[in-house]
Amino acid sequence: MLRFDTFTTAIFDQFQSSFNGPAANMLAGVLALCCLALLCLESATRGKARYARLGAGSARQAVPARLGRCWMLAALLLCLCTAALTLGVPLITLGRWLWIGGREAWQNEALWPALQQTLLLGAAGAVLTVLAAVPQAWLSVRAPSRLQRLQEGCNYVTSALPGIVTALALVTITINFARPLYQTVATILLAYLLMFLPRALVSLRAGIAQAPAELENAARSLGSTPGQALRRITLRLAAPGGAAGLAMVFLAISNELTATLLLAPNGTRTLATGFWAMTSEIDYIAAAPYALLMVLLSLPLTWLLHNYSKRTAGR
Known part of the structure; x- marks a missing residue:
């Protein structure tokens, strides 16, 4: 819409002109290599740091930094300008078209x-993705190994690729090897799982990392099985991370x-696809309700993420 060239638009143009062309594969390969480099850096800096206390105690309170009057005004002005650009401009534009x-x-x-289908696909995809991320997050914290880090890294590489690359790969696989699954709910949910698994994995890993392993050991010593200790202790403590x-x-x-x-079945129309269809026809008045519903849909989830960030910061 903004006519700004990115890897995604370049890959889409290449696929549109020559399906699965070498130029598109090369661009996708560049993205994968960049992601691999960042993953190696993240794995090296993570190390074996511990994020949970060994015993009783209180969380360390962050000491606020005191700014001078000039710096405080400058910081407030920067925050106000950022809020005005990120919230004011879109909301004013939407209000004008409405x-x-x-x-x-x-x-x-x-x-x-479209709102109903967005809610159904979003809820089903989110639950499926979080459930798939639970065992990987637990292994990442409790039993890290080279094989586990390689498996985790593969998830990040897939997520780094543009959605069109993942979608066209699934289109090719389903058409050639599993035609009954082409353009079904199962295929689109699989695409969501591949694309957004790292988002759930990061939050769950942070939550499990803050749950002391000693609590699991204590539960086992009192007669609980490993599965019961995981369900009653670790998963409950990591529940805020899972919700995030x-x-x-x-x-x-x-x-x-x-x-x-x-990948969606024929006739599927979400808020995003409806907004795209209306803007493609330069019908901004019809597109405005789709955009406003997407904004309203994000408000309670943003509030949840804000509360989780405050909790993890110890405030």
Whole structure:
């Protein structure tokens, strides 16, 4: 829409001109190599740091840094400008188009089914992704190894690729080897799992890392099985991280476009695809309700993530 060239737009142009062309594969390979370099750096800096206390005690309180009057005003001005650009400009623009459209802007028969399908796909994809991330996050914290880090790194490499690359790969596989699965709910949920698994994995890993392993050992010594100790102790302590991962994956799915366009069953229309269709026709009045619903959908999840960040910061 903004006519700004990125890897994603370049790959889409290459696939559009010559399906699965070498130029598109080369661009996707560059992204994968960049992701591998960052993964190696992250793995080296993570090390074997510990994030949970060994015994009783209170969390260390962060000491606020005192700014001078000039620096405080400059910081406040920067925050206000950022908020005005990120919130004010989009909301004012949406309000303008909704005001111009009036009630007719909300009389689109496809609007509310799109909201329903967005909620269903987002909820199903988020739950599936978080459940798949639980064992990997536990292994990452409790039993790290080279094989486990390699498996975790593969997830990040897949997530680093544009959605169109993952979608077209699944299109090729389903058409050639599993044609009944082409353009089904199972295929689109698999695409969401591949694309957004790291978002749930990071949150769950942080939550499990803050749950002392000694509590699991104590539960086992009192007669609990390893599965019971994991369910009753670790997963309960990591539940806020799981909820944050659930929220992030849901937000990502509700805004996802390329994979949904290529893999969703015929007739599927989400808020993102509806917004894209209206803006492609330069019908900004009809597109405004889709955009506003996506904004409203993100508000409670943003509040949840804000509370989780405050909790992890010890505030």
